[in-house]
Amino acid sequence: MAAKTLYDKIWDAHLVAEQDGETIIYIDLHLIHEVTTPQAFAGLRANGRPVRRPDRTLAVADHNVPTEGQALGAGAVADEEARLQLLTLERNVADNGIEYFPMGDLRNGIVHVVGPEQGRTQPGMTIVCGDSHTSTHGAFGALAQGIGTSEVEHVLATQTLRQAKSKNMRVTIDGTPAPGVGAKDFALAVIGAIGTAGGTGHVIEYAGEAVAALSMEGRMTLCNLTIEAGARAGLVAPDETTFDYMRGRPAAPKGGAWDMALAHWKSFFTDEGAVFDSEIVINAADIAPLVTWGTSPEDVMPITGLVPDPASFATPDKRASAARALDYMGLIAGQPISEAKVDRVFIGSCTNSRIEDLRAAAAVVQKAFLEGRLVAPHVTAMVVPGSGLVKAQAEDEGLDAIFKAAGFDWREPGCSMCLGMNPDRLAPGERCASTSNRNFEGRQGRGGRTHLLSPAMAAAAAIAGHLADVRDFI
Amino acid sequence: MKPFTKIDAKAAPLALSNIDTDQIIPKQFLKTVEREGLARGLFYDFRFDEAGNEKTDFVLNQPAYKDAGVLVAGDNFGCGSSREHAPWALLDFGITCVISTSFADIFYNNCFQNGLLPVVLKAHEVETLMAQARGGNHVVSVDLEAQTVTAPDGEVFGFDIDPARKHKMLNGLDAIGETLQRAADIDVYEGRRALDNPWLERA
Numbered sequence: 001m002a003a004k005t006l007y008d009k010i011w012d013a014h015l016v017a018e019q020d021g022e023t024i025i026y027i028d029l030h031l032i033h034e035v036t037t038p039q040a041f042a043g044l045r046a047n048g049r050p051v052r053r054p055d056r057t058l059a060v061a062d063h064n065v066p067t068e069g070q071a072l073g074a075g076a077v078a079d080e081e082a083r084l085q086l087l088t089l090e091r092n093v094a095d096n097g098i099e100y101f102p103m104g105d106l107r108n109g110i111v112h113v114v115g116p117e118q119g120r121t122q123p124g125m126t127i128v129c130g131d132s133h134t135s136t137h138g139a140f141g142a143l144a145q146g147i148g149t150s151e152v153e154h155v156l157a158t159q160t161l162r163q164a165k166s167k168n169m170r171v172t173i174d175g176t177p178a179p180g181v182g183a184k185d186f187a188l189a190v191i192g193a194i195g196t197a198g199g200t201g202h203v204i205e206y207a208g209e210a211v212a213a214l215s216m217e218g219r220m221t222l223c224n225l226t227i228e229a230g231a232r233a234g235l236v237a238p239d240e241t242t243f244d245y246m247r248g249r250p251a252a253p254k255g256g257a258w259d260m261a262l263a264h265w266k267s268f269f270t271d272e273g274a275v276f277d278s279e280i281v282i283n284a285a286d287i288a289p290l291v292t293w294g295t296s297p298e299d300v301m302p303i304t305g306l307v308p309d310p311a312s313f314a315t316p317d318k319r320a321s322a323a324r325a326l327d328y329m330g331l332i333a334g335q336p337i338s339e340a341k342v343d344r345v346f347i348g349s350c351t352n353s354r355i356e357d358l359r360a361a362a363a364v365v366q367k368a369f370l371e372g373r374l375v376a377p378h379v380t381a382m383v384v385p386g387s388g389l390v391k392a393q394a395e396d397e398g399l400d401a402i403f404k405a406a407g408f409d410w411r412e413p414g415c416s417m418c419l420g421m422n423p424d425r426l427a428p429g430e431r432c433a434s435t436s437n438r439n440f441e442g443r444q445g446r447g448g449r450t451h452l453l454s455p456a457m458a459a460a461a462a463i464a465g466h467l468a469d470v471r472d473f474i
Numbered sequence: 475m476k477p478f479t480k481i482d483a484k485a486a487p488l489a490l491s492n493i494d495t496d497q498i499i500p501k502q503f504l505k506t507v508e509r510e511g512l513a514r515g516l517f518y519d520f521r522f523d524e525a526g527n528e529k530t531d532f533v534l535n536q537p538a539y540k541d542a543g544v545l546v547a548g549d550n551f552g553c554g555s556s557r558e559h560a561p562w563a564l565l566d567f568g569i570t571c572v573i574s575t576s577f578a579d580i581f582y583n584n585c586f587q588n589g590l591l592p593v594v595l596k597a598h599e600v601e602t603l604m605a606q607a608r609g610g611n612h613v614v615s616v617d618l619e620a621q622t623v624t625a626p627d628g629e630v631f632g633f634d635i636d637p638a639r640k641h642k643m644l645n646g647l648d649a650i651g652e653t654l655q656r657a658a659d660i661d662v663y664e665g666r667r668a669l670d671n672p673w674l675e676r677a
């Protein structure tokens with residue numbers, strides 16, 4: 001039998017049928033949230049179609065939720081449209097018997113934090129969600145893809161997706177990173193290397209010793225940002241790190257079922273000799289702490305670098321986009337990026353709001369605090385844990401006390417300022433050091449200027465008051 | 475879904491790369507529970523200033539392009555968020571075809587669910603269309619059956635498209651209805667999986 005990639009194996013295990021030249025693949029887990037589902041449920045209702053597998057569907061409230069006062073419930077959300085979306089979701093899940101963690105429930109949080117945390121995300125699965133960062137779940141060796149609302153409706157009705165197979169790409173990250181360099185920097189380095197369209201039409205498998213050495217949280221960060229490299233899904237083959245993480249999670253199999261599942265999961269790896277359509281090799285030792293300077297995630301540079309000159313770009317389109325980005329970002333070509341003064345710091349989002357992310361940021365904050373340094377007076381900094389459970393664990397570990405003592409705002413879970421659909425957003429012209437995933441124009445608030453970086457780098461920026469090299473803080 | 479067969483429409487040039495779905499339709503318009511009425515949000519931050527007044531320099535605000543039916547854009551159009559509100563907003567505005575050198579996967583896919591045709595042409599062909607559209611001579615013809623785009627000056631460019639998608643688009647077929655015809659195959663798959671992976675079946 002021909003050697004197969006991890007992606008090939010998952011794909012083959014989910015083939016239902018071929019129809020009119022398209023493949024129908026089975027979906028094991030469907031995660032849903034309030035923003036991309038109302039029209040899908042409305043479509044089902046209009047056509048009298050039931051939800052085929054409510055038990056394979058899990059709902060959370062995350063995009064719209066305020067990050068305070070969550071215990072009051074959806075009915076108390078001040079924003080009328082947000083409230084209507086949340087209440088619509090509540091009605092839709094109740095009507096269809098779908099498990100739902102409402103706002104304020106300890107288990108609720110950002111959909112891509114909740115699925116893994118509950119053990120709903122498992123190796124070898126196909127997972128979809130009406131959100132592009134569904135790629136996050138690929139960290140478990142699951143084929144996890146973002147879909148649009150019509151496809152959400154399709155999955156609700158049929159528990160399948162019609163799809164053409166993507167190409168295989170492998171990104172190997174060898175070597176050992178320098179202190180202060182981690183998964184977020186790996187991901188930004190990959191996007192910088194291949195561009196935001198570099199992975200289009202591909203599923204990326206991450207391999208190499210630096211990837212194997214990452215925790216599950218780190219792997220989730222890496223796979224999360226795969227979509228920013230244009231690839232629909234990222235994958236890391238499951239290993240002992242994965243299984244250790246899974247063990248004992250609420251929805252993980254138990255007893256004899258665990259052994260059976262484990263044997264199944266262990267079959268998901270790329271065979272020796274399998275051929276990829278493209279391969280990239282990066283040495284982790286060459287990666288410096290990175291930060292974005294522009295309005296596309298591919299606009300990355302080392303924190304020690306100078307803002308690039310638009311004239312240095314290859315095509316007229318790129319030159320125009322770079323010039324527009326510098327203008328929008330209020331930066332000047334040739335200036336050291338570390339001079340950029342920040343107004344806001346956001347630690348959160350499905351990219352970096354897990355316990356390990358909060359620990360990394362808190363370590364920087366604590367060391368500075370012990371040296372007598374707090375959040376710079378002109379900076380407003382906030383930490384938004386990814387779920388109620390992450391928040392509770394961080395509080396158990398005393399991380400909230402460190403953040404609060406240094407002057408950070410400690411919030412309730414949700415997407416928050418990652419996309420600013422709730423009240424947390426940037427004012428025009430405000431510059432933000434953000435652990436999120438998109439620095440698009442207006443993403444965090446109209447006219448807001450976003451620099452993407454790691455949680456430790458964000459913490460360093462909060463203390464320094466400008467973009468700063470985390471290596472000076474550890 | 476409305477079928478897409480052939481259109482003759484004005485083309486608007488938008489010469490930027492990496493136009494993301496946040497720009498196509500900003501977040502404040504995602505709070506709707508409807509599919510319609512999103513035209514006002516299309517390219518909102520490009521079209522309107524902070525006071526809500528039209529920015530006259532933006533292409534879709536210029537008289538020549540206000541009723542454009544085709545958008546010619548830079549590469550990697552539609553990257554970012556999976557929001558289907560992006561094709562909904564384009565369609566609601568009256569744009570039924572976007573031409574670029576490349577599209578992001580999820581956006582590309584979402585277009586086909588809604589009868590919005592994304593056409594991939596070569597860089598020099600997009601450049602040619604862009605230049606002619608900018609010059610004010612801008613009615614292009616897009617024929618899905620023939621897989622051609624005819625530039626204002628008569629030059630014809632062919633494009634590739636997946637045959638299954640083309641068929642659904644030409645006929646306005648509902649993907650869910652099509653898949654439900656294969657419900658028996660889904661039953662078989664589920665039955666087999668319940669035996670092989672029983673831990674996935676919850677009591």
Ligand code: SF4
Nearest residue numbers: 133349350415418419
């Ligand atoms: S945190 Fe941001 S990127 Fe992640 S799901 Fe929420 S809005 Fe999307």
